[in-house]
Amino acid sequence: MPKVEMANATDVVLKVENLKKFFPVRKGVFSRAKSFLHAVDDISFEIKRGEVLALVGESGCGKTTTGKTLVKLYEPTGGKIKFLDRDVTDLRSDVDKKWFHSKSQMIFQDPFESLNPRKTIFDIVSEPMNIQNKGNLKYREEKTMEILKRVGISPPNAFLWRYPHELSGGQRQRVAIARALVMNPEFVVADEPTSMLDVSIRTQVMKLMMDLISDMNMSFLYITHDFAVARYMSDYISVMYLGKMVEYGKTEEIIQNPLHPYTKALISSVPVPDPEFKRKSIQIKGGIGKAIDPLPRCRFYDRCLLAMDICAKKEPPLLDVGSGHKVACFLYDKKEK
Amino acid sequence: MKPILEVENLKMYYSTKLGYVKAVDGISFVLNEGESLGLVGESGCGKTTTSMAIMRLLAENAEILSGHIYFKGKDLLKLNNEEMNKVRWAGISMIFQAAMNSLNPVYKVGDQIIEAIITHEPNVTFEEARERVVNLYKLVGLDPKRIDNYPHEYSGGMKQRAIIAMSLSCNPDMIIADEPTTALDVIVQDMILKEMSRIQKKLNMSMIYISHDIAVIAEVAEKIGIMYAGKLVELSDSVTIFKRPAHPYTIGLMSSFPSVKGEKKELVTIPGEPPNLLNAPDSCRFAPRCPFATKECLEKEPPYEEIEPNHFIACFHPQNLRKQVNEYAKG
Numbered sequence: 001m002p003k004v005e006m007a008n009a010t011d012v013v014l015k016v017e018n019l020k021k022f023f024p025v026r027k028g029v030f031s032r033a034k035s036f037l038h039a040v041d042d043i044s045f046e047i048k049r050g051e052v053l054a055l056v057g058e059s060g061c062g063k064t065t066t067g068k069t070l071v072k073l074y075e076p077t078g079g080k081i082k083f084l085d086r087d088v089t090d091l092r093s094d095v096d097k098k099w100f101h102s103k104s105q106m107i108f109q110d111p112f113e114s115l116n117p118r119k120t121i122f123d124i125v126s127e128p129m130n131i132q133n134k135g136n137l138k139y140r141e142e143k144t145m146e147i148l149k150r151v152g153i154s155p156p157n158a159f160l161w162r163y164p165h166e167l168s169g170g171q172r173q174r175v176a177i178a179r180a181l182v183m184n185p186e187f188v189v190a191d192e193p194t195s196m197l198d199v200s201i202r203t204q205v206m207k208l209m210m211d212l213i214s215d216m217n218m219s220f221l222y223i224t225h226d227f228a229v230a231r232y233m234s235d236y237i238s239v240m241y242l243g244k245m246v247e248y249g250k251t252e253e254i255i256q257n258p259l260h261p262y263t264k265a266l267i268s269s270v271p272v273p274d275p276e277f278k279r280k281s282i283q284i285k286g287g288i289g290k291a292i293d294p295l296p297r298c299r300f301y302d303r304c305l306l307a308m309d310i311c312a313k314k315e316p317p318l319l320d321v322g323s324g325h326k327v328a329c330f331l332y333d334k335k336e337k
Numbered sequence: 338m339k340p341i342l343e344v345e346n347l348k349m350y351y352s353t354k355l356g357y358v359k360a361v362d363g364i365s366f367v368l369n370e371g372e373s374l375g376l377v378g379e380s381g382c383g384k385t386t387t388s389m390a391i392m393r394l395l396a397e398n399a400e401i402l403s404g405h406i407y408f409k410g411k412d413l414l415k416l417n418n419e420e421m422n423k424v425r426w427a428g429i430s431m432i433f434q435a436a437m438n439s440l441n442p443v444y445k446v447g448d449q450i451i452e453a454i455i456t457h458e459p460n461v462t463f464e465e466a467r468e469r470v471v472n473l474y475k476l477v478g479l480d481p482k483r484i485d486n487y488p489h490e491y492s493g494g495m496k497q498r499a500i501i502a503m504s505l506s507c508n509p510d511m512i513i514a515d516e517p518t519t520a521l522d523v524i525v526q527d528m529i530l531k532e533m534s535r536i537q538k539k540l541n542m543s544m545i546y547i548s549h550d551i552a553v554i555a556e557v558a559e560k561i562g563i564m565y566a567g568k569l570v571e572l573s574d575s576v577t578i579f580k581r582p583a584h585p586y587t588i589g590l591m592s593s594f595p596s597v598k599g600e601k602k603e604l605v606t607i608p609g610e611p612p613n614l615l616n617a618p619d620s621c622r623f624a625p626r627c628p629f630a631t632k633e634c635l636e637k638e639p640p641y642e643e644i645e646p647n648h649f650i651a652c653f654h655p656q657n658l659r660k661q662v663n664e665y666a667k668g
């Protein structure tokens with residue numbers, strides 16, 4: 001694996017090394033798992049303080065699994081997760097777990113499913129403080145009002161005792177954001193937080209998140225399938241394909257100058273809101289499959305129009321092709337060419 | 338160009354215990370032969386209800402209060418059920434939202450299309466229908482060998498293609514496609530949109546595309562109608578809508594949409610949320626969110642007028658707006 005270069009160690013909030021998450025594929029209820037779905041297969045990256053990394057890819061590429069593994073909703077199969085210079089791959093004691101979960105949070109895709117319908121807005125937003133035993137009731141109420149106001153639910157005292165079904169989709173997602181941020185986390189995973197929202201509401205929520213990220217100086221992993229949204233939300237983009245990270249770089253660099261054939265095809269397929277623009281999409285073959293016991297070769301081999309012999313023999317490593325732009329493709333590997 | 342579909346002042350309300358939900362409130366538009374129209378709007382703006390009214394597939398509590406829907410000169414609202422059944426599928430067919438999940442999992446995909454053909458054209462034999470399905474599969478880019486597969490053996494994109502084949506099976510003059518690509522990944526979406534435009538041009542068919550995504554509509558529609566809260570607020574050819582939008586809501590939509598092409602522009606947000614349509618007032622429905630609203634907008638309903646040839650808009654201040662709007666869009 002290529003070494004991720006070390007920046008100022010205190011600046012790095014999250015460092016992921018060779019992260020793997022496999023799911024067993026069982027044929028019957030009682031049979032032993034003989035094969036494994038490689039949902040996340042050996043990926044490494046780091047996120048610095050105040051930085052937003054967008055994880056982009058098609059459905060089934062492992063982006064949500066990566067996010068869930070990073071906030072420890074899944075236990076990783078292999079690799080290391082370092083958070084604030086501590087190894088959090090295996091958290092055994094309750095004290096450690098509480099510490100970790102107070103500093104890392106997740107915002108889910110569908111605000112219609114992620115909020116408990118039987119709880120009031122106050123219960124939902126103050127629950128993290130309950131679990132963490134933070135402050136007394138008065139403090140929790142004040143803190144809840146403060147964060148609700150910050151996410152644009154105003155006046156907050158009019159909403160405290162309402163239930164999720166009384167809120168619109170945009171308001172619900174704001175509540176979900178408030179719940180994630182009430183403990184001032186250092187690291188937040190947001191899994192397609194705007195994909196269920198309407199266009200005019202989506203921009204509001206995107207802007208709110210951008211403001212919050214810079215105000216609270218958080219590190220963000222923003223999971224999305226939409227390059228246009230990623231362009232506005234992130235500092236860096238990482239493109240995933242069947243559990244592998246195929247390209248990584250600064251956001252504008254990836255948008256303007258994608259290198260991997262898959263990234264090129266993806267970006268060229270995004271519809272452009274301009275009827276006079278004649279978009280030329282780059283064709284690829286077939287559809288996305290599943291990485292069940294994949295062969296040791298490029299995962300994109302079957303669909304790539306530029307595939308060479310070497311692509312069927314080895315897995316391409318993620319290599320730096322200059323100024324931090326990394327790509328996992330033999331076309332850019334000078335040694336192999 | 339000959340008009341194929343004319344919707345005139347269509348009003349369709351849902352009656353509920355609490356009053357009327359004004360889902361479609363007085364919309365008018367004309368679709369010509371061989372033309373593609375995109376209806377854009379947020380959820381609950383009435384775009385799906387409009388298409389359901391055209392197909393006369395409305396819920397029991399839906400009431401059409403006024404208006405006409407002329408299809409090839411015939412008012413669809415005056416037909417009885419039997420006559421309407423002849424228009425459905427053979428005259429106008431529809432691709433429903435999430436239609437790819439509507440394939441019956443225990444029947445072969447080909448058989449489901451054959452069933453649709455034989456139901457609507459009883460004179461066609463099974464062999465003829467099967468032959469037609471083979472041709473349709475070729476037309477939409479599916480391998481005819483897949484006719485005898487079950488839906489679970491198809492990928493999402495293939496199911497969507499099969500649904501398009503089914504909608505074409507009785508040679509309709511017009512197709513309504515309600516969010517045809519919303520559940521698909523970008524690469525597949527791109528292929529399906531290209532396929533649909535190609536077929537539409539090849540068969541010189543009229544199309545209505547319904548979507549919340551203006552980028553998708555920009556790629557497939559020649560004419561665009563913007564809907565907001567049960568009203569059609571602006572309608573023109575797609576270039577006018579994108580280059581010279583006049584309604585403040587359209588302008589807001591255009592500048593709040595991120596794109597991967599061109600310069601990275603600052604996104605403009607539209608404040609507030611769409612209104613509740615239950616007993617909605619007879620004033621401009623966008624006025625509470627509109628930065629240019631005046632007293633007049635909050636009291637009266639703006640008329641839907643042609644401000645220049647083929648450019649319709651429902652707003653009191655379209656002319657003097659343009660300058661302000663340009664400044665607003667610039668920030």
